[in-house]
Amino acid sequence: MNKPLILVIEDDKAVRTLITTTLKAHDYRFVEAISGEAAILAATSYNPDILLLDLGLPDMDGVEIISRVRTWSNMPIIVISARCEDADKICALDAGADDYLTKPFSVDELLARLRVTQRRLAIMNTDTSGSEFVNGNLRIDYAAGCAYLGGEEMHLTPIEYKLLCLLSQNTGKVLTHTFITQKIWGNAWENNIASLRVFMATLRKKLESAPDSPQYIQTHVGVGYRMMKL
Numbered sequence: 001m002n003k004p005l006i007l008v009i010e011d012d013k014a015v016r017t018l019i020t021t022t023l024k025a026h027d028y029r030f031v032e033a034i035s036g037e038a039a040i041l042a043a044t045s046y047n048p049d050i051l052l053l054d055l056g057l058p059d060m061d062g063v064e065i066i067s068r069v070r071t072w073s074n075m076p077i078i079v080i081s082a083r084c085e086d087a088d089k090i091c092a093l094d095a096g097a098d099d100y101l102t103k104p105f106s107v108d109e110l111l112a113r114l115r116v117t118q119r120r121l122a123i124m125n126t127d128t129s130g131s132e133f134v135n136g137n138l139r140i141d142y143a144a145g146c147a148y149l150g151g152e153e154m155h156l157t158p159i160e161y162k163l164l165c166l167l168s169q170n171t172g173k174v175l176t177h178t179f180i181t182q183k184i185w186g187n188a189w190e191n192n193i194a195s196l197r198v199f200m201a202t203l204r205k206k207l208e209s210a211p212d213s214p215q216y217i218q219t220h221v222g223v224g225y226r227m228m229k230l
């Protein structure tokens with residue numbers, strides 16, 4: 001498999017060097033941009049597979065880059081930021097980022113996030129018009145509206161099923177509470193976010209062999225949930 005081309009957007013030279021050295025050591029191809037304008041230009045001219053994006057840039061907020069890229073591309077965007085408030089992560093994810101890393105980060109963590117994103121890319125590049133989703137022991141037949149675990153049909157409520165479909169269709173991507181509740185209920189009222197936790201707990205009881213250490217659905221405390229590719 002061809003290593004993806006990664007656009008590294010970072011104005012801090014030390015962090016940029018850490019990232020590019022890591023990428024080079026693992027045979028990733030990359031291009032660099034040190035400002036928002038340069039990043040937009042590079043994103044359009046190189047058409048990279050993955051964006052690694054710092055939010056604090058000299059000329060532009062990284063969230064604006066996400067919004068602008070999302071007007072024409074679904075390329076995975078991993079935010080790398082010193083901002084560690086949940087509100088900042090949520091803002092970036094809601095603008096269309098796929099994942100985030102908080103500085104300081106470890107090289108292993110960066111590589112792990114890149115692997116998750118590459119699996120997401122592989123899913124995006126396979127035919128998504130198919131009506132079946134398979135991940136580990138989980139199989140969803142979207143056309144029939146049924147989910148199976150280890151060959152057994154799961155008995156899900158309509159909301160649990162909708163939730164499972166939404167997460168499966170975005171495997172590898174962190175979905176915020178707001179995004180999920182908007183998709184499921186059409187709005188993001190506070191009591192819907194509370195309901196989401198309840199439905200997630202009942203879904204996990206049916207899906208996970210050990211609901212306290214889930215394999216399929218990862219919790220991002222204060223932020224949202226993500227379906228992992230098994």
Ligand code: CA
Nearest residue numbers: 011054056057
């Ligand atoms: Ca910066």
